[in-house]
Amino acid sequence: MMTMPEIERCLRQLRLSGVRDTLQTRVLQAQGTNQPFLETFSLILQDEMDRRQSRLIERRYQHSGLDEKLTLAEFDWSFNPKLPRQTCFQLHTLAFIAAGENALLVGKPGTGKSYVAKAIAYQAILQSHKVQYLETDDFFHRHALSPIAQRETRLRTIIDCDLLVLDDLFLARAIPDDGGALLQTMIHQRYKLRRSIIVASNRVVQDWGTYLGDNTMSTTILDRLMHHCHLLEFDGRSYRLKEAAETLARETKAN
Numbered sequence: 001m002m003t004m005p006e007i008e009r010c011l012r013q014l015r016l017s018g019v020r021d022t023l024q025t026r027v028l029q030a031q032g033t034n035q036p037f038l039e040t041f042s043l044i045l046q047d048e049m050d051r052r053q054s055r056l057i058e059r060r061y062q063h064s065g066l067d068e069k070l071t072l073a074e075f076d077w078s079f080n081p082k083l084p085r086q087t088c089f090q091l092h093t094l095a096f097i098a099a100g101e102n103a104l105l106v107g108k109p110g111t112g113k114s115y116v117a118k119a120i121a122y123q124a125i126l127q128s129h130k131v132q133y134l135e136t137d138d139f140f141h142r143h144a145l146s147p148i149a150q151r152e153t154r155l156r157t158i159i160d161c162d163l164l165v166l167d168d169l170f171l172a173r174a175i176p177d178d179g180g181a182l183l184q185t186m187i188h189q190r191y192k193l194r195r196s197i198i199v200a201s202n203r204v205v206q207d208w209g210t211y212l213g214d215n216t217m218s219t220t221i222l223d224r225l226m227h228h229c230h231l232l233e234f235d236g237r238s239y240r241l242k243e244a245a246e247t248l249a250r251e252t253k254a255n
């Protein structure tokens with residue numbers, strides 16, 4: 001029989017870190033009871049499965065480009081009562097990904113479009129989908145500066161993932177010269193493959209032609225994006241201003 005350190009060494013070699021982490025507990029649990037061997041064994045196997053699943057999710061999160069793990073459960077729906085709450089939760093079921101549909105979140109600044117987009121993206125990761133989240137303006141600039149080979153790999157990942165989020169589109173109004181063509185490629189390729197995109201923007205679609213500097217391109221992009229699309233309008237007050245006002249009130253009180 002192996003000693004415990006020998007077992008641990010084996011488990012490390014076999015990369016069974018889930019088993020390694022809980023083995024002592026499972027042994028203690030089984031000791032002094034008549035727990036059948038298969039029951040103990042299946043608990044140990046489940047530990048390994050759980051560990052692998054959570055590591056996969058964490059890897060997918062790291063790879064997605066998301067910078068925070070937001071959930072709709074913590075969203076303050078009372079602040080802006082006119083928000084499309086039902087549609088947000090409908091999207092949160094992720095049925096739109098299976099159906100290859102898109103979502104366009106438009107409306108006033110600070111009303112929670114990015115929050116909702118990120119929460120849906122995170123939910124998709126938790127459900128084992130591959131997600132790419134792009135701060136769109138920043139992505140255009142970085143992409144233009146990166147080497148060609150790197151650009152192609154990056155574009156492949158963006159086209160192949162299960163859900164693409166283009167957040168804060170046209171926030172800076174002007175995009176780099178090749179940004180329009182890039183946007184068109186991403187949307188066209190994903191449209192052909194029937195893969196979902198969430199776009200969030202505080203710019204009305206009527207003005208997209210101006211930001212792209214090309215009305216035909218804007219029509220081409222919108223046509224594909226809107227074909228199978230949930231339209232969500234975010235109307236209301238800015239949560240950022242509310243938070244800023246609260247901070248100001250706190251600081252004034254402290255002084």
Ligand SMILES: Nc1ncnc2c1ncn2[C@@H]1O[C@H](COP(=O)(O)OP(=O)(O)OP(=O)(O)O)[C@@H](O)[C@H]1O
Nearest residue numbers: 075076079108109110111112113114115202239240
């Ligand atoms: N209803 C809400 N409950 C909790 N936090 C919120 C809510 N709405 C917005 N926030 C928070 O307020 C800030 C602004 O929200 P968010 O970035 O989602 O707005 P936005 O609609 O994307 O704005 P913009 O058009 O400027 O990009 C974020 O920190 C977000 O987490």
Ligand SMILES: [Mg+2]
Nearest residue numbers: 113114168200
């Ligand atoms: Mg935003």
